[in-house]
Amino acid sequence: MTELLTAAQMRAIEQAAIASGEVTGLELMERAGRGVVEAIFEEWPELATTSHKAVVLCGPGNNGGDGFVVARLLKEWGWEVEVFLYGDPEKLPPDAKVNYERWGELGETFAFSGTFYHPERRVAYPDVFFDALFGIGLTRPVDLGEEYADTAESVPGDGLRGNLRHVAIDIPSGLCSDSGKVLGAPFLADMTVTFHGFKHGHLLDFGPTLSGKVICKDIGLPAGVGSGAFGNFPYSDRVTSAFDRELQFDQVMRLAKTRVKTPHDDVHKYTHGHALILSGGPGKTGAARLAARGALRIGAGLVTVGCPQTALWEVASQVTAIMCRPLDGAPGLTEALEDERINALCLGPGLGLGADTQALVLAALKATAPRGPGSSPGQDRSEHNPAAPAPEPGPRPTSTAAPAPEPGPRPASTTPPAPEPGPRPARAVVLDADALTRFERNPQVLFDALHQGCVLTPHAGEFKRLFPDIAEKLDAPATTGPAYSKVDATREAAKRAGCTILFKGPDTVIAHPSGQCSINSSAYERAAPWLATAGSGDVLSGMITGLLARGLHPFDAAGTAAWLHTECALSFGPGLIAEDIPEELPKVFRALGL
Ligand SMILES: NC(=O)C1=CN([C@@H]2O[C@H](COP(=O)(O)OP(=O)(O)OC[C@H]3O[C@@H](n4cnc5c(N)ncnc54)[C@H](O)[C@@H]3O)[C@@H](O)[C@H]2O)[C@@H](O)CC1
């Protein structure tokens, strides 16, 4: 499991380890520096010889301390190394000071006060420039003058400096480790070597652009409860990543299990759920058809497109395995939902911004709201109980349509699964696009009707319409670190709405009102810029709806669909159009060994 850390969590883990007496801060710093050297030799084996040159820019904190370790190790290896320090050596924290002095036995440290220019001593044409200026301790914008900005922001490996590689230690300086926002002049790295676990900032916002490639080195910090990077943090504070193939595999395996018919299974199409996708009128049915195809391919047993009578022939003439039915307005929907086998709905794609859309959404939410005490709409704002035993992530048995298959075999994992983020009601609803925008002027009306079975899938514009105050905080330029992040924003929105929110982007964040959160990053080796194509979001909504029909919990359905959506794009490659995404799913499933 890939667990993503905030600066505060990383500090807490380090401090707990040091306080336990198992390791000292100095040992951790030595391992961090060694990890950086290992990483550059692994990445660029041609550097693992003696005749290379490095410039190391150290800052006033422990990130600078790591830089002094790197300088010493490379010098001992036989490199020519030049070290600059931004700050007063007397004020370095204790571990960094020790390493400053150790380096001092091998070479000189030049004061960096805005210039690298030292005519007598400058290392000409270095092979690597190390950024050990600021790490997770960045608190304000970096402003070190033009020469620094020029060096830090130069295009990695640009021609001026030959094959100069820019390596950031822990996180590029000027990048906020919690938010991925930029504070002042940022360092543009070819490679970033971080420790123990990825930080949120490596995946969010500018993180992937500035970090180059991120390598995470183990520095021997003991694993806590959960034996992952998180130590003992409550689940409600944790964020996992869609790098997390294991977790996603687990979900997909569970789906696959119910595809296999054994002599004991009474599996028929209704046991895989029935998804209803609402469509707009004539000329506007394409989005719903795309969503329907996504729902069907991902495994919903039945998918019906409900459309105005006037659009019936348009839909009917373009679908085959997908059913269609006339469904006019809120009364029509309420009547359709008397069929209790319909257990997942999708509203929004192509629906239009008329009053009808609001009425349809409210009718859908009313008909699907859990009944009974303590389950009133908009009330799923409870926290997890972190002390509660973590159950197996088995199927959510609340769906009337989905059977209760055995959990599929899981890849070996040392991390216990997260507790269930609350029960899911029998029926679930995905709201996207126009179904969100329609409530721009009265979001509270929507929030009052939402329930724990809902998933909202806004892109940045839609998010802003529903949560303008949260978006304002998120969009404000960062002036201090750690800055308010997309994780903070999505969590806050999920709490307010009382349901799962999937906030789209290359850094898609999925949050549940309990605080449970994950990031589906389409960056680094999962970068798929061709996914930004018309209709791609409609397919995602449909895929989530399909997984909900299969009985997955909204939080899991949203995360798994987002992950598979990116996998489909990667598998297909450039040239992809929205229609290709669902059709790629079988190949992705096969590649997963299903
Ligand atoms: N024992 C430990 O705590 C370990 C720490 N490690 C390294 O230590 C780093 C964290 O060290 P620190 O907490 O000392 O933080 P940093 O080294 O990131 O920076 C903190 C210092 O920079 C100053 N500062 C912050 N923003 C500034 C700005 N814009 N302009 C000028 N000065 C600014 C702060 O006032 C403070 O003096 C990690 O990123 C990691 O590289 C690793 O060595 C592993 C072990």
Ligand SMILES: [K+]
């Ligand atoms: K750094």
